[in-house]
Amino acid sequence: MLNHSLRLGRIHGIEIAVHWSWLIIFVLFTWSLAVFFFPPLYPGWSVATYWIVGAISTVLLFASVLLHELSHSLVAEAQGIPVSSITLFVFGGVSSIQSEPRTARDEFLMAIAGPASSIVIGVACYGLMLILAPVVPETVVAVLLSMAIYNVILGLFNLIPGFPLDGGRVFRSIVWAITGSLWRATAVATTVGQVFAYLFIFAGLFLAIAGSFVSGIWLVFIGWFLNNAAVTSRQQAELELLLRGVRVGSVMTANPPAVLAHTSLADFVEHYVLAQNVRAVPVVSEADGRILGLVTLQEVRAVPRAEWSRTTVDQVMVPANRLKVATRDEPLVEALRDLSAEDLNQLPVVDRGRLVGLLTRSDVIRYLRVREELGQRAA
Helix, strand or coil: CHHHEEEEEEECCEEEEEECCHHHHHHHHHHHHHHHHHHHHCCCCCHHHHHHHHHHHHHHHHHHHHHHHHHHHHHHHHCCCCEEEEEEECCEEEEEECCCCCCHHHHHHHHHHHHHHHHHHHHHHHHHHHHHCCCCCHHHHHHHHHHHHHHHHHHHHHCCCCCCCHHHHHHHHHHHHHHCCHHHHHHHHHHHHHHHHHHHHHHHHHHHHHCCHHHHHHHHHHHHHHHHHHHHHHHHHHHHHHCCCCEHHHHCEECCCCEECCCEHHHHHHHHHHCCCCCEEEEECCCCCEEEEEEEHHHHHCCCHHHHHHCEHHHHCEEHHHCCCECCCCEHHHHHHHHHHCCCCEEEEEECCEEEEEEEHHHHHHHHHHHHHHHHHHC
């Protein structure tokens, strides 16, 4: 997600970013507020005023989404679960929580924190509006009203018991506490999530046919998104169950090809990329074998071909201090999260700074295929 996002900074050590798709919802929200919401309530404003107040309200609404996600993240960190980033995107926001909660209670507290914060913000904005209405401009009242309505709707919508909405996670935590099985709870919660998704889709189609085309399309879009998210969540839960207890060292490619720092790009392409059919190679020190970085085709292509013979891999590599790495004893599930979070194809596996293996997506797929074949034979 962060690869297609604008980084804004850090809050409490958590990186905050805005995905490019946020621009879509910014335009749509500003337009709907300026054209449909504010004019009936506050007639007499100029067109420019409607649009300026709509834009300000939209920015503050997404600040509320950020606070919603921060609530999840801070509760997660209080339980010892690291959170690397929060990204605002077209459907709101997503927190990159690095691992599943360890208990049903942890899941419940993490899930309920977001909707609770949104409802509190909404109620606070409404109360502030009532207090300030006699003494502040009408535009300020309008912004506070939109904030109050949006946050309450956001909180209540997220309490729908359909996974992966917050309400679905609350529901999953309850099923988890009853059954004692996270996987079974996830299966039940995602099924309920798909039911709600299809209800949204059918309701949206009905509204579109009945004449409320825009509202109907929005409901269909939300239902489609919820259904895809529920399916993905179930697949992720099944994958994590399958890989439970598996360590990186069991799956990685041991003693992978490694290139010395002073090797030219021309030699790298000839003797590694073409001769060994590899696209990414760790760079190691000739003196002690310590990993210095990683060079891929992306770095090679950034250099003009005429310069390959005069450019060495250590001049273009991604240095070790910017690499995500794994260890042999690390759970494979955690390494997969690193691959997915950063959209990587490989992770160097290190032991005391020295390269001992390389974990690629192909290694994981090959392992899963072997497990599938064994399962079929057993069946």
